[in-house]
Structures are given as C-alpha cells and as structure tokens.
Amino acid sequence: MVDLIATAAFGLEAVVDRELERLGYADRVVEDGKVTFSAPESAIARCNLWLRSADRLLLQVGEFTAIDFGELFDRVEALPWEEWLPRDAAFPVEVRAVRSAIRSQRNGQSIVKKAIATRLGRRYGLSQLPETGSTYAVDVAIVADTVTVAIDTSGDGLHKRGYRKTAGAAPLKETLAAGLVQLSYWNRDRTFADPFCGSGTLPIEAALIARNHAPGLGRAFLAETWPHLPRTAWIEARDEARDAILRDPIAPVLGSDIDMGVIATARRNAEAAGVAKDVRFSNTAAAEFGSSEQFGCVVCNPPYGERIGEQREIERLYRSLGDVFLRLPSWSFYVLTSHQGLPDLVKRRADRRRKLYNGRIECVYYQFYGPRPPKPHASKIREHRPVDGESNRADDGAAE
Ligand SMILES: C[S@@+](CC[C@H](N)C(=O)[O-])C[C@H]1O[C@@H](n2cnc3c(N)ncnc32)[C@H](O)[C@@H]1O
Numbered sequence: 001m002v003d004l005i006a007t008a009a010f011g012l013e014a015v016v017d018r019e020l021e022r023l024g025y026a027d028r029v030v031e032d033g034k035v036t037f038s039a040p041e042s043a044i045a046r047c048n049l050w051l052r053s054a055d056r057l058l059l060q061v062g063e064f065t066a067i068d069f070g071e072l073f074d075r076v077e078a079l080p081w082e083e084w085l086p087r088d089a090a091f092p093v094e095v096r097a098v099r100s101a102i103r104s105q106r107n108g109q110s111i112v113k114k115a116i117a118t119r120l121g122r123r124y125g126l127s128q129l130p131e132t133g134s135t136y137a138v139d140v141a142i143v144a145d146t147v148t149v150a151i152d153t154s155g156d157g158l159h160k161r162g163y164r165k166t167a168g169a170a171p172l173k174e175t176l177a178a179g180l181v182q183l184s185y186w187n188r189d190r191t192f193a194d195p196f197c198g199s200g201t202l203p204i205e206a207a208l209i210a211r212n213h214a215p216g217l218g219r220a221f222l223a224e225t226w227p228h229l230p231r232t233a234w235i236e237a238r239d240e241a242r243d244a245i246l247r248d249p250i251a252p253v254l255g256s257d258i259d260m261g262v263i264a265t266a267r268r269n270a271e272a273a274g275v276a277k278d279v280r281f282s283n284t285a286a287a288e289f290g291s292s293e294q295f296g297c298v299v300c301n302p303p304y305g306e307r308i309g310e311q312r313e314i315e316r317l318y319r320s321l322g323d324v325f326l327r328l329p330s331w332s333f334y335v336l337t338s339h340q341g342l343p344d345l346v347k348r349r350a351d352r353r354r355k356l357y358n359g360r361i362e363c364v365y366y367q368f369y370g371p372r373p374p375k376p377h378a379s380k381i382r383e384h385r386p387v388d389g390e391s392n393r394a395d396d397g398a399a400e
Helices: 013-023 045-052 069-077 106-124 174-185 201-210 229-242 260-273 311-327 342-346
Strands: 002-007 027-033 034-039 058-065 093-098 138-143 146-152 192-194 255-256 278-285 297-300 330-336 350-360 361-368
Touching: 002 045, 002 350, 013 027, 013 045, 027 311, 034 278, 034 330, 045 058, 045 229, 069 106, 069 146, 106 138, 106 342, 174 201, 174 330, 174 361, 192 201, 192 342, 201 229, 201 255, 201 260, 201 297, 229 260, 260 278, 311 330, 342 361
Parallel strands: 093 138, 192 255, 192 297, 255 278, 297 330
Antiparallel strands: 002 034, 002 058, 027 034, 058 146, 138 146, 330 361, 350 361
C-alpha cells in the first residue's frame, strides 16, 4: 500500500473526493486543497488516468513536524528515499511554506535536497549522485509547521489532457470545467449546453464524462518512467479505461459562441479528445440560445467584464441571459462568473452559490435549478451523481 495525495483547487476537494470514492478508494481524508488516501500501488496509474478535477497526484513519503532547518534535515534524511529513487534519479525539490516557523522556501529547498542526497549517497556508496535518470519531483508543503513530503507522480498538471492544442482568450482549466459539470445535476441523459463555449472545454469535459472516457487516456505521466513501478500497472489501467468507454447513445451536448474562429478551435479540440461525434458546435450569440429539448442543463463561463469600459456591455449580455432562462423554464442554469450582479441582471435568485477560483479570479458558481425531470431522465450510471445533492429544490434527475 502507498499513501497518495490528490491535490485540488479551492472548492473542488469534495468533487475529487467523490471521484476517488467512485474509483473504489476508501478511508479518504479531505482537507483544504487535497484528499489523502491509502491504496495499492496500482492506484498511481488508475488515479492519474481517471481523476478529472484533481490538479495532480502525489506519492506521500512522510509527514512530520519541524520548526527549524536542523530538524527538517534530520527528518527528511530519515525517510526511506531509496525505496523509490534509484541511484541515477534526478530529484528537483520544491518547498512551499505557510504559517510556519520555517519561512525561507529557498533555504528549505537546499536543505531538503542535501538531506535526500546525503541519504542516497550513503545507500548507493556515491559521493556525487549523477541525476541522469528518471525525474522524481519532490514536493514539500509546510503548513503550520507540519511538513508533508511527497513525490509528484503526474508530471504535467492533470488539466493537461492532451486534447487542447489551442484555446480562446480566457480558457477554463479542464480540471475546473470537469468540476463545474460534476457539481451540476446534469447527467448523460439530459441535454448539455454551453452558449459561451470558447475553445469547447465545458462541452468536451461533459462528453468525456457522458462516455465514461478517462480524461488522461491521451497523455503520459511522470511516474511511467519510474523503474520501480511495473509497466503492467500502466498497461492494465489503460486497458481498463478503454474497456470502460460507453458506446450507447447520449443526449445532445452543445457548444456555441459568438466568435466563429474559436468555434473552429473547439471543433479541433473535440476531435483530439475523441468526442467530435458527441458535441455539436455552432456559431451563435448567447441571446439566441433556445432548444426544444426538455430538462436540459446550461453550464457556462461567460465573459466577466473585468476590464474597464466593458461593464455596460456585460450587463446587457447578462440581462439577455435572463430572457434565455425565461424561454427555457424546464432547464437548469449554472453560471461561473466574478460579476456579483448576475442574479439581479437575470432577475432570478440563485438556488445555490459556491465560491470557486478561476485561476486567481474569485468567482461564484451560481446555480439556478429547473424542475425535477421525470424518471426516464435519471441516469443509470453512477458517474453523474451530483457532488452536493443536499439542495432544497432538488433538480435531481441525476441522483441514483
Ligand atoms: C470566458 S470565455 C469562455 C472560455 C471557455 N469556457 C473555454 O474554456 O475556452 C467567454 C466566451 O464567451 C464568448 N462570448 C462573448 N460574448 C458572447 C455572446 N454575446 N454570445 C456568445 N458568446 C459570447 C467569447 O467569444 C468567449 O469565447
């Protein structure tokens, strides 16, 4: 068994926790920015392939308290580094410290590096470690004097699925997009629409979820280069993920945008993600959005109007969204924006608000629930259970 940490953006911890539960990992501990759990070694491959909303997967090597550099050195040196790092391992070190006696991240980094090198040098009988082999990126987080020492298994952040070669002006991180979809009551039997789709991130992530398509199938991970981990673990995890893709029909997944150029980008991205047949893109203004489908869900990330001079235009745009709400009374609407006037402008009280960050921008995820769909719309697969199901006006066609 190994101790693993799935790191998550503020507000998405519960989503990541639910994803790990669905993958079958128990005894999870949810804290700010991370979910920690114990699992067999094979989880390193499975979680990297399957986690949709986590930032990365770390392998925890140790956790202890340290209030000075001497203590930090001794405790890091005492950890069993040779269990993971071979004699030629390259091991860059990154240290982050908050609310702790140890403050200097740069000094912390060189102390940790020296402690690991001392341990490995002694074990391998080398005065100089070559660092010419696979990379083991050491991640040290010091929070309130508790030091968590881990090795990154993902490499590139998990938002890098491999399908988005180009994007529009303000693309959503794929991990946040998957989080927004999973925080909604949408399921694969309900129409999904994003009328501000830009490079297509939200509809593409929705289609991947609808198809039960593992988001990491199209990319490689750092831990794949580690000689300690059997290659078979990666091969089996990829086979499992390919077999899990659902082939039966799904409800329409729609993406539209006023910018014709960005729609071409979205189409290319959907193609690269393997969901080109599932997502229909069109070049339409959001105010024109309509549908004859019942009980659909709009999940979107409209422009926020952050720049001076854009306010009036944004307010006009948000007012026109209110008209879309009225035209589709059986639909639910989920809108991520930093603009606090949204409920007033659409003339509707949000059923739920959730604070989230889009990069550094503090946003609110406003949720406006339509009526509960009749039973046939309830999804049969667990993938689409909403994360926070304790709403008062449950639009819960997605619940089991
Ligand atoms: C914040 S970006 C969305 C980014 C998208 N989620 C992604 O990941 O690429 C907002 C998008 O709204 C589009 N937009 C602006 N005004 C619009 C309008 N009136 N109707 C439809 N789309 C509009 C912009 O072209 C832009 O692509």
